[in-house]
Amino acid sequence: MSKKLPDSFRQKMTAMLGEEEYLRYEACLLEPLQHGLRVNTGRMTTERFLKISPWKLEQIPWCESGFYLSEDAAEDPPSKSPYYYAGLYYLQEPSAMLPAATLPVNPGDRVLDLCAAPGGKSTALAEKLKGKGVLLCNDISPSRAKALIKNLELFGVTNAVVTAEEPERLAGAFPDYFDKILIDAPCSGEGMFRKSASMITDWTEEKQLEYAEIQRSILPHALRMLRPGGMILYSTCTYAPVEDEGSVQFLLDLPEAKEKQLTVADIPMVDGFLPGNPDWIPEGSEALKKTVHLIPHRVRGEGHFVALLKSELPKEAGAEQAPTASENAALLIRKKHPEFAEFAKQIKTGIDPDRLVNQNGYLSYVPAEKKFKELRSLRVMRRGLFLGEVKKNRFEPSQALAMTLSPETFDNCLNLSMDDERVLRYLRGETLEYDAGEAKDGWVLITADQLPLGFGKAKNGQIKNKYLPGWRMT
Numbered sequence: 001m002s003k004k005l006p007d008s009f010r011q012k013m014t015a016m017l018g019e020e021e022y023l024r025y026e027a028c029l030l031e032p033l034q035h036g037l038r039v040n041t042g043r044m045t046t047e048r049f050l051k052i053s054p055w056k057l058e059q060i061p062w063c064e065s066g067f068y069l070s071e072d073a074a075e076d077p078p079s080k081s082p083y084y085y086a087g088l089y090y091l092q093e094p095s096a097m098l099p100a101a102t103l104p105v106n107p108g109d110r111v112l113d114l115c116a117a118p119g120g121k122s123t124a125l126a127e128k129l130k131g132k133g134v135l136l137c138n139d140i141s142p143s144r145a146k147a148l149i150k151n152l153e154l155f156g157v158t159n160a161v162v163t164a165e166e167p168e169r170l171a172g173a174f175p176d177y178f179d180k181i182l183i184d185a186p187c188s189g190e191g192m193f194r195k196s197a198s199m200i201t202d203w204t205e206e207k208q209l210e211y212a213e214i215q216r217s218i219l220p221h222a223l224r225m226l227r228p229g230g231m232i233l234y235s236t237c238t239y240a241p242v243e244d245e246g247s248v249q250f251l252l253d254l255p256e257a258k259e260k261q262l263t264v265a266d267i268p269m270v271d272g273f274l275p276g277n278p279d280w281i282p283e284g285s286e287a288l289k290k291t292v293h294l295i296p297h298r299v300r301g302e303g304h305f306v307a308l309l310k311s312e313l314p315k316e317a318g319a320e321q322a323p324t325a326s327e328n329a330a331l332l333i334r335k336k337h338p339e340f341a342e343f344a345k346q347i348k349t350g351i352d353p354d355r356l357v358n359q360n361g362y363l364s365y366v367p368a369e370k371k372f373k374e375l376r377s378l379r380v381m382r383r384g385l386f387l388g389e390v391k392k393n394r395f396e397p398s399q400a401l402a403m404t405l406s407p408e409t410f411d412n413c414l415n416l417s418m419d420d421e422r423v424l425r426y427l428r429g430e431t432l433e434y435d436a437g438e439a440k441d442g443w444v445l446i447t448a449d450q451l452p453l454g455f456g457k458a459k460n461g462q463i464k465n466k467y468l469p470g471w472r473m474t
Contacts, residue, residue, distance in 0.1 A: 005029075008205055009190070013239065016280060021297070028297040029194045035069040036060060036094040036301075037078060038120075040155050041127050043088050043451060052449075054081070060300075061270045063097040065127070068300060082423050085473065086451035087154040087403055092120045095191070095294045095301030096237070099184055100124035102267055102308055103233040107132040109179040110369075114167060114222055117144035119151030121184055126157040134367040135160040136178070138170060145381045150471075152382075153400040156452070159367050161375075162382040167221035173378055174371075179230045181222050185215045187236035187243050191303020194296060208240040215247040223256050229315025231265065234307045239295065241280035244305040245288045249281060251309065261312035264290045272298040276307070329353050337363065339395040340387070343443060346411035355384070363387045363395070397443060399468035402454045405445050414439040414456070414463065418449045426453060427473040432463040439463070 005026065014022040037057065039049045046065050050057060055073045060066035069078065078084055078091060100121040105111055105128035113122045116137035126135050137152065139145045142164040152160050163170065188207045189199045219234075226232060234251070236243055248264070251257055264287040269275075276291030278284025291307040332353035334341040340363055344351055357364050357373060366372045366384040375383070385404060388397040407413045414434055416423050422432050426446050444458040446467075454471075456463035 005193070005200060006203055009203060016239065016241070016277070017295075024297040025295060031194070031296075033195055033302075034094055034300045035073065036092050036097065037067050037069050038063065038090045038092050038097055038124065039065040039067070040088055040090065040123070041065050042130070042156060043086070049088070060094050060097060062268075063094075063101040065124075066092070066094060066097045066101070068094060080473070082418055082427060082448055082453075083451075085154075085427050085471070086448060086453055087156055088451060090120055090123050090151070090155070093195075093302055095299065095304040096120055097124070098292075098294065098304055098306050099182060099233050099235040100128075102306055103180055103182055103231065105129060105180050109133045110177060110227075111135045112170075112174070112178040112181045112222075112225060113137045114170075114181060114183045114218065115139060115185060116162075117141065117148040119148040121182055122148060122160070123151055123155045123157065125180075125182065126152065126155060126160060129159060131158050133159065133179075134369060134372065136163065136170075136174075137161070138163045138165055138167075140164060140166060142379070142381065149382050153386075153403055154471075156403040158365070158385045158404050160382065161367065161372055161380065161384060163375075164379045164381055167218050169378060171221040171224040173375065174225045176225070176227050178225050179227055180233075181226055181230070182233045182235075183218065183222050184235045185211075185218060185243075185247070187211050187215070187238040188240055189237055190239045191237035191294075191296075191305075193303075195302055208238075208242050211238075212240075212242045212247060215243060216250050219247065219251045220254055220256070223251065223254060223260070223262070226260065226311060227316055228260060228311050228313035230311050232262075232309045234309065236305045237303055238305065239293065239303055241277075244293070244307075245276050245278065245284055245291060246281045248276075248288060248291060248307045248309070249278075249284055252285065252287070262309050263287065263312055265308040265310045266290055267292050267306060267308050270299075274298060276305075337390070339390045339393065343388075343395045343397060346443070347405070348409045348411065356387075357383065358390055359383075361390050363390050397455055399454055399471060402445060403452050405452050407445075407447060407450055410445045412440045412442060412458075413445045413447055414458070415450065416446070416448050420448070423448045423453070424473065426456070426465060426467060429465050429467055429469065429472045431465055432456065433461055434458065434463060435461070 056070035057067035107130045116122045117139035122137045145164045192199045274293040276288040278288040294304040364383045386400045446453045454467040
């Protein structure tokens, strides 16, 4: 830590923690950052990953698929491994894993990640859905939403819709719609002081109040989108009571919160978690004790706050079920999307032709619920799985589609071992060679240890590299 903490911040934290504990907190800011890795359980079980991991890993107690990275990772960076390019894990700060791990998402739920970029929490929510239901990921910034899209595609997520909208506009389109909502709200960032000296420089008491106003402009719209019986997870990376307990109490006091019978739910406590304190804000309710603070002198991670809230109203009927693909699916695809039809023959999973949407030559496989075929009033960045581009008399599959496939689900694959030198060559965008019997001519899925990397175009022993240029290893 290169800069002294502001005096007013020290006074507030001392009042919250007490003198002795505050000194422990301040001392911990001089310690190294703790790095983490979260396994993509949609690709591989954590048990199997532990067997193949080249790094020493230690379980993070609040996330079943999360692990602390040891110092050996600095010499062999996980961000440079082919496993990373295969979407096998997400590199994430350990405390930031708590919100998605705490929200109890079930396959088939309608889920909203309201402030979603860059995608750590969205990818974790998608894993819980297991390809069923729908995940709406929103970030008000289109540029940040692009990073979010890449992470979702890297993880092979098929049922996500990405928007870049104001919460108010989303609420107008989705009233009483979502079973689970995650709000990782914009905040003053006090929990990131060890990670970023600029956060210390920029900190002021006024910013706490400014961010509290932003949070309270978001929360009513989020509540409007919650279905009866649903749950909201609210989180920040700050310690400020006005932004944490204060914003939760604000939410509980809203008239619609009372109509939906919103209460604070229990969060499984882990050694080192600090319960919320109603005495830190005026007129705080006892229910705030069920909220949780993570502070770096108490846990191996940065600062975070989490609150879980539940509507106690009876739960309504579940989300629409995905219709079964028609027996004449191939015929309908050939009729409506002839350019895609030939390529689709190689995909071994069922394709529902009613979920195929061609918008200006970009073919998507949208979620089953009819609402997601339209959404014309919203700024939609991705509408389900982007399959590829339809051009004159041909179809070019996308990188996103490649990341959802495997040797079990695609007819023509070049299956390489992870130590095959062609893996790195492919990730760098180079042309590959293959022997007779390794692959057939045409579009071919390149895999490493059965994990997807991307497409190539095979002909006469050579594969033209189709790996997305923006994803290539440098």
